[in-house]
Amino acid sequence: MKHKLIVALSILLCLSGCSTKPDEKPVDKTEEHQEESIKTMEIDGMIEDITSTRIIIKAPKETISMNREKADISGDLIVGNKAHVTYKEQDDDRIAIQIQISSETKSDIDEMIFNMTLEEKVGQMFMVRCPTSEALEAIDTYHMGGYMLFDETISPYTKDQFITNNEAFQRESKISMLIGVDEEGGSVNRLSWYTNYRSQPFASPQTLYQEGGFNRIIEDTKEKDALLKSLQINVNFAPVSDVSTNPSDFIYPRAFGKDAAQTSEYVKTVINTMKTDQMGSVLKHFPGYGNNQDTHTGSSLDKRSYDNFVKQDFLPFEAGIEAGAGSILVSHNIIMAVDENNPASLSPKLHEILRQDLNFDGVIFTDDLFMDAIRKTRGLEEGAIEAVEAGNDMLIIRNYKVQIPAVLRAVKEGTIKEERINESVKRILLWKKQLGLI
Structure with missing residues (x-):
């Protein structure tokens, strides 16, 4: 009788979506879907300013500031250098994902x-x-x-x-x-x-x-x-x-x-x-x-x-x-x-x-x-x-x-x-x- 009660409880736990293994965490499908829905954008421009946490890129039609703390950076961050930046928009901010910097600086013309x-x-x-x-x-x-x-x-x-x-x-x-x-x-x-x-x-x-x-x-x-x-x-x-x-x-x-x-x-x-x-x-x-x-x-x-x-x-x-x-x-x-x-x-x-x-x-x-x-x-x-x-x-x-x-x-x-x-x-x-x- 005791054995039948344990089996019944196990079945009930499985049906309710809980694992019988105490160290296994459930997968948050909602969070995974949100990550996939965030679109990345790209911009080419000149580095106008740099701080410890942000980079400002001046492009022909707009100047944008973005968080660069977690960006993958290729090249030297130097004001005046040209850069190709891949970024995303999140929580009313722009987050740089990848910054590729050209060693070629703009000519005066x-x-x-x-x-x-x-x-x-x-x-x-x-x-x-x-x-x-x-x-x-x-x-x-x-x-x-x-x-x-x-x-x-x-x-x-x-x-x-x-x-x-x-x-x-x-x-x-x-x-x-x-x-x-x-x-x-x-x-x-x-x-x-x-x-x-x-x-x-x-x-x-x-x-x-x-x-x-x-x-x-x-x-x-x-x-x-x-x-x-x-x-x-x-x-x-x-x-x-x-x-x-x-x-x-x-x-x-x-x-x-x-x-x-x-x-x-x-x-x-x-x-x-x-x-x-x-x-x-x-x-x-x-x-x-x-x-x-x-x-x-x-x-x-x-x-x-x-x-x-x-x-x-x-x-x-x-x-x-x-x-x-x-x-x-x-x-x-x-x-x-x-x-x-x-x-x-x-x-x-x-x-x-x-x-x-x-x-x-x-x-x-x-x-x-x-x-x-x-x-x-x-x-x-x-x-x-x-x-x-x-x-x-x-x-x-x-x-x-x-x-x-x-x-x-x-x-x-x-x-x-x-x-x-x-x-x-x-x-x-x-x-x-x-x-x-x-």
């Missing part, structure tokens, strides 16, 4: 970009025709990367007043600006037309060469660089690198007027001199103007073969790239052999050629987007957006109140990726650093 707002980054991509009023206010609002100076912001001033204006632009800008002019010599001069800047205009490349060959070219370039720098200008939109030997061509008066080999030598000579003087240079007008009409007044179709460009028109640009040109300006001509649907300035295919085939890693400018070839076919906003999408780093514009917000809006809406903006901003800032502006 990367650091600048990391700390810039989206508005500041987009603004850097615009070379704006300097307004005649509210120029300082515009810098504060739109953060443009540079000002292009034309007659209306040059001729009304004495040399001292002009210098004062340019110095004010730089003081107002958080990041030093590119201050640029078209001082090609000959038919295109912005400053030397006016005697308060120089006693006579700079001569054309063709005239200079006739006077004294490449020595005269070098002499003139040095004088030009010295004058511009004294006026607080840091970029001259020169040399014209188009191959043109026909006086009836639109571009001929501005070109060197010789074949591809001689034009290449001219471009190399000018770029070497400007680089020595730390003057910003711009090779123009890629991929080569040829005998095309003026795109200021309409679209121009270039029907030459691609082989023609490779064997002739590309050569001066390649010589300039090899010599260390900081930037290249792309024309609005439609190159039928490459992209029959888009002007070169808005053509991803042309920019791919420039980057991959010609190995250019500097700043790419559009020609002025106010020209009829763009303004009348694309419009102001769409022209600017397409220019960024095509691969340009800096857009030459005058309607900054319309075009800068248009590109900014396209980034916020996801039409343009922020990474695309970052690529251009890095090239712009690197160029500014090379010019001694950063």
